[in-house]
Amino acid sequence: MLSISEFSEMCHLSPQALRFYHAERLLVPAGIDERTGHRSYAFEQVEQAMLITLLRDTGMSVKAVRQALDEPDRVVALLDRHHDEVHRQRKAQDEAIQAARTVFGAEPELQTRPVPAMTLVATLVHGTPLGRNAQEWEEAEALITATATALVKTVEDAGATTLGRPWRALALETPRQEGRVLDGAGPFWIVKVPVAAPAEVLAALPAGLQVQEQDPYDEMSIFMPGRNTMAKYCTATLRLLNANPLDDGTFVNLARLRQELHDDGVLIAAPVEQRPGQGHPAR
Structure with missing residues (x-):
């Protein structure tokens, strides 16, 4: 078993992130000390942590990541849908940036x-x-x-x-x-x-x-x-x-x-x- 600090270093995830994933039921520790509350992880959980990191790095929400992990046969479809949403948001942000530049660069006049x-x-x-x-x-x-x-x-x-x-x-x-x-x-x-x-x-x-x-x-x-x-x-x-x-x-x-x-x-x-x-x- 690995302590939370050891698992954190191995997976490049902060202890705060691991506690958050635990609270969200994405990555539940293999063991929890009933007296101290200390979390411990199994070496086999490294792969789960890696998959979560891959999905979270795309910008997917915790809810979407949970759905992807629960339905592995739909991961590609979920990623495609997320890609389309990211593209839409980026387009909207680019337009907003250009509009802000115009407004602040040259005040609209009557x-x-x-x-x-x-x-x-x-x-x-x-x-x-x-x-x-x-x-x-x-x-x-x-x-x-x-x-x-x-x-x-x-x-x-x-x-x-x-x-x-x-x-x-x-x-x-x-x-x-x-x-x-x-x-x-x-x-x-x-x-x-x-x-x-x-x-x-x-x-x-x-x-x-x-x-x-x-x-x-x-x-x-x-x-x-x-x-x-x-x-x-x-x-x-x-x-x-x-x-x-x-x-x-x-x-x-x-x-x-x-x-x-x-x-x-x-x-x-x-x-x-x-x-x-x-x-x-x-x-």
């Missing part, structure tokens, strides 16, 4: 630009949760993105040309929509894409799609790098809110806030509108 007149095709996004927490936000993001992708395909299949990226906004365009958002019934989001198409193509679009003619306007925006999160959405909203009121008598209308996803981040923007009684904004 910008104002003119938006031309355009024809839009819009559709409500059904079934999204309220977005009260990170999980609901991710679920809503997936549904909104899927709806936007389907919208682009539908209008292009119908013969229309998309003129830019689709975007999403809160569904507050009619009193009915606003009422359903405020009472929590939904739909909460609407997706739009700018298009060019003959009138007959637009008229033949499937039911449920809305064709809207948008007049030109000025827009204030901020670009937040990285994936779209609730915190970034709130930060951008706060930046735009702090711009109000503007010196020329205009204001940023946050009720018409929109989000436009890009490969490297999200553009969050809202129209700059004239305050009542102030005349027309300069263009």
Whole structure:
């Protein structure tokens, strides 16, 4: 029998790690002194310790390691699944690092630009949760993105040309929509894409799609790098809110806030509108 210190040196595992593996029932000592509580190990347990170390060095959780040891015929499949998860996490971390570099290297700034007149095709996004927490936000993001992708395909299949990226906004365009958002019934989001198409193509679009003619306007925006999160959405909203009121008598209308996803981040923007009684904004 080997003492815990001897076994520790032989297996290159600290006594603390061995005690932890014992508590987790991964590597139970061959013997425990009832009087002193000292642990001792059998030489044959070196192989078990080696296998645990191999699996733990991959980053597998204790739970996954236990499953691998209990089901040796599934170890390769479990390692493949773990590899895919590690790859996904590394990709997410790389994107987060790049986003952090961008934010800290060049603080996102508000910008104002003119938006031309355009024809839009819009559709409500059904079934999204309220977005009260990170999980609901991710679920809503997936549904909104899927709806936007389907919208682009539908209008292009119908013969229309998309003129830019689709975007999403809160569904507050009619009193009915606003009422359903405020009472929590939904739909909460609407997706739009700018298009060019003959009138007959637009008229033949499937039911449920809305064709809207948008007049030109000025827009204030901020670009937040990285994936779209609730915190970034709130930060951008706060930046735009702090711009109000503007010196020329205009204001940023946050009720018409929109989000436009890009490969490297999200553009969050809202129209700059004239305050009542102030005349027309300069263009």
